[in-house]
Amino acid sequence: MGGYRDALVWSDVARLARKGRDVVLVSSDKRAFAGRDGSLSQALSAEIADASGSVELVPEFGPWLLAALPDGSDDLVQAVVDAQDQELYDYLVASDVQSDLGPEVVDLGFAKSPLDVSMDEVEWGGTLTRISTVAGPDGLYVAEYDLDFSIALSGTFAPWDVRDDAWVTRSREELGRVILEGELQMVLRITVLFGGDVSFSIEEESWRRADGVSSGLDVYRPEWNQLQTPLLDDSGHFW
Structure with missing residues (x-):
């Protein structure tokens, strides 16, 4: 074995192997850990002969990792x-x-503006599309993804004609109002941080309609939003 640092490294490796861990020791220093054939030396192998784990000596981590991947990838970045x-x-x-x-x-x-909206079900369609990736320091990655969602919803509107919107599948009139029901396909953009103290963390970033329609109006609440004009005239009738 080599010097003091090599001895410390081997001490940790052997301890992990005795705890049942399968350890890959990456070192290109043949004098420190390797025998004549490049594998772990006989002396070091003897030290962990009774260990429940194992130690494999490899000169480079990248090729070993690619060979160990189940999909047989030949690109380490893509594999990550x-x-x-x-x-x-x-x-x-x-x-x-x-x-x-x-x-x-x-x-x-x-x-x-709807008078009321109920989102009865928000269901992910199972599609996960990576949009961008930025590699940071210390093995951190920031990635953006688009997720497809189907939103089952119903909305109550004043009696103006809004029934031609693509998401509407059912409509009825009730007490002078229009109640619309249907499903709206939407896309959620999320930002994911890989690495750090946890394997990853997710931030909800933005929603948009899958058909390209831009954001619209909020629920009609003129008592909260002075920019919304009243629906009724002074006599209590719709304008």
């Missing part, structure tokens, strides 16, 4: 990206984070 995508996808499928996601009323793109 693919692993991140899979980790995020598995998390979204297994967790209940979807129950906390949902657009604001203005994101729904209504051309007329």
